[in-house]
Each structure stands twice: as structure tokens, then as C-alpha cells.
Amino acid sequence: MEQFTNKTADIICQALSQRIRRGEFAAQGRLPGERQLSEQFATTRITLREALGQLEAQGLIYRELRRGWFIAPPRLVYNPLHRSHFHAMAQRQGRAANTEVIDAHVAAVSHELADKLAMSEGEEVFRIRRLRRIDGRAVLYVEHYLNPRYFPGLLELDLTQSLTDLYLTRYGIRYGRVRFTMLPGPVPPLAAPLLKVAAGSPALFITRINRDQHDRIIDCDCEYWRYDALCVDVEAQGVLGG
Amino acid sequence: MEQFTNKTADIICQALSQRIRRGEFAAQGRLPGERQLSEQFATTRITLREALGQLEAQGLIYRELRRGWFIAPPRLVYNPLHRSHFHAMAQRQGRAANTEVIDAHVAAVSHELADKLAMSEGEEVFRIRRLRRIDGRAVLYVEHYLNPRYFPGLLELDLTQSLTDLYLTRYGIRYGRVRFTMLPGPVPPLAAPLLKVAAGSPALFITRINRDQHDRIIDCDCEYWRYDALCVDVEAQGVLGG
DNA sequence: AAGTGGTCTAGACCACCGG
């Protein structure tokens, strides 16, 4: 477990990491200012920030743009195949969830999305953009694209609640097959300020294409998760290789 | 798509990003030196490296420790539920795969791993460590932990080949249910030099717990993927929320 | 208004890779 290092940044990393694990900053939930820390470690702010960046990459701390460095809470465990409600999922893990609707409009579908939704470029879709919080911290920015033929009048409803619920109770639609892709990528410009991260910061990008009980593609989600907020956990029957 | 920015680093980002997409560096497969670039953009190496770091986070370029910056090849599409061979998977995507065995020994299982394997702490397991390359580039460091009761004598075999194949042909074992977790995390010290990344760099950490046709847990894989080398793609029947 | 993080300058030395 020991590091073979003599880099100043690594030494700071280890020292801070130990102090964090001992709960030294747990009370305030945040670290002292960068200038104060760099003084403590007798180094430059640049070097100190290098160390903080490493701890951030390890998921031990996170930053909010221009606000400071905070102790990272545990990751939310998330199964993209599991069509439960965000709020229920959070609650089962002892966390408090919150959903904010950014906007909900009719939009023309892009070429790329049309492919995913089995629609034609330029057709109209419902686009719902939402921000979701765990224990008050914004962790997920998501854009839902719905094929409107299946959901007439949906945009008039209360969209802070679970879409899964709306689908079932209002339209008799339940989820069937799911396909998702997941890759690291930069956070989109619109999402950055909402998640309080710098534009272009790394995020986990998950797209999900959902079908209903009749195997029709009904919607597509584009999710941008904070890098450190998520642990994907999937259990399923294995598929034979081809 | 436009950025509202006047940061030097962002301007460099956009300029480089454009030149990369136009294939300007495709011939050499790599970027010019940092000093040369910082001169071209009339800035400091620090600022230039800030820009390179952003392009790296976006997966456009990658670095090899002390060797330089390279144009990132396309991501490998990977389905952790899909128990096909690494080599076959690569080949279907027009890529060349290669597997190197780092070592293969009997080891005492840690507490954490014992849990995953449904074994007891301190019991013996087979540990196989391998490095896998795509088109010559090391992208995956993986530790396989096997319950030895199911695989007597396996360590004597040629382990550069597919374990899936060995399981079936030598032991009559095929994969059944799979559970995997996936989260970003730092690359472990042993893997860093093999993947040619700096110790503590971010990586994608995937653990997989595999069962056989009788639903017995047979092995557990701990995979560390280069951050930019991977796109997870899963299709499966959705699971009803609880 | 004061203090924070975000960005930048203009150098420097070191460790390592490659010829």
C-alpha cells in the first residue's frame, strides 16, 4: 500500500488523505482554503492544487466552482437496468433525493438522437431537462427525449416526479428492454454551472435507450453524472459470446 | 457548440482539437513537444499543459509517462455481460489484441475478495495478473481470482489464451450469471508503469463476479482500464424497480 | 469589501527515454 515517492504533491496527498480519513474536516465538511493549506505544507498553491487534484481523482474530495474543496460523500450505487425511481433508490441507501426541472419543451430531434429513438431527423420530440440532487448536492444532469406519439399531453404534467410512474399510471406503459452505454466524457456547457463544476470537467456520460413491454423504443436518456458520485452495479444473466 | 470563453487554455484546446480532427498529427500519431507547442501558442508550458489535460479528459489525446502526447485511437466497445473472448471482441471491431501474463500464483485471499468469491479470508486462490493491449497499446490491467476447487492444475496451462475457453474445454464450466460494478478510481501502483500512466492517475475500475451454469461463484475479475480506452455498452432485459 | 478559487507568468531543476 505504501507509495514509493518523494514528490511534494504525493506527500501532501498522503498527509491530507490520512487527516480526511480520521475525520478531521468532517465537522465543517470542507477543507481549509488553498492558501492556508499551502502554507501548512510549506509549498506553492500550484503544487498544493496538484495534490488536491489527485485526491479529487481518487474521489476523496470534490470541488464546487469557486467555492472550495469538500469531503466527498459515499457514491450512490446505481443499476441502469433497474427501472426504479431515483428517489426510491436514494432512500434505500439512506440518502435524500431531489429533482428540479430545468425545462420541458418540444424540440426537433438531431440526427444522432433520431437514430437512437428510431425516428427521423427533424421530427418532434419531448425534451425534458432535469437536475437531480443527493443530500442537497447536484450530482446528475439528465436530458430525457421522449417519442411524443406515446405520451400525448405529458409536458403539461408535474415532471418533478418519477417519469416511470407517469408512464405507467397515465399511459399504461412499462419498461422492457434497456440498452445503455457508459463512458467518461466532458460535462456539457449547459450542465457545468448546474453541477457547479468547471466547463469541460470530466463526467460519467450514460445514455439509455428504453423500450416498453411491446419492445417499442419509447425514450432515450442522456445522463451526466458527477465523476465521483456514482458506482454502477449491474447483475444479469451473462450473454454468450459470439 | 461554441464555448463562451476567453481562457488561454480553452483557446488552445479548441485550436488543437480542430487540428487533431483535421488529421494534422495523424501521420506521426503524436503531438509536437510541449515546449514547441507552448511557443506556438505564445504561452507558458504550465498553461499549455492545462490545455493538454483538458483534451486528455475529453479522450482526444493521451499521454505515456515521460514519452509524450499521442492521438487517442477510438474506444473499444465492451459489454461486461458478454462473455466473449477479448481477442474476438477486438477483432470484430477491427483491432488487434494481445495478452501478456504478468504472473500466475497461488495467493491467500483478502477479506474483501473472500466476500466476493463466497470464500473465507486466508483461503487459497489462484491469482492471474495479465496486461492486455489493443493495437499495441496497453489499455487493460486485470487481476483474475479463481476459486481453485473448480480449476485443478490450471496454473500449469498456457494463460495467454482465453480463460473462457480453458474453463469450457478443460473443466466443462461455462459462464452463467454475472455481476459487475464499475467506478472511476486511481490506477494501482503495480499497474501504473504497465499502462504507462502516472501512479494515481484516474482509471475505470470494473470488478466482475462470475458464476457458472450451476450458479456457483467461480471467479472474480478486477479490471483497470485506461480512462480513454473504453466504452461500456450493455443491452439486457430491464429489471423491475423495488 | 474581503477573501476565495481560477488562471497565468517566467523562469528552474530533475528523472527518464531515446539515439
Next chain:
DNA sequence: CGGTGGTCTAGACCACTTA
């Protein structure tokens, strides 16, 4: 051994948050 990237110094100004 020359050139590369990796690390570091000691400042500075700006944009934003917070009080």
C-alpha cells in the same frame, strides 16, 4: 548525452462568492 516530460517556485491579477 541531449531532449523530453514531470515537478516546482514565487509571485500576480481576475472573477466570483460570501458576509
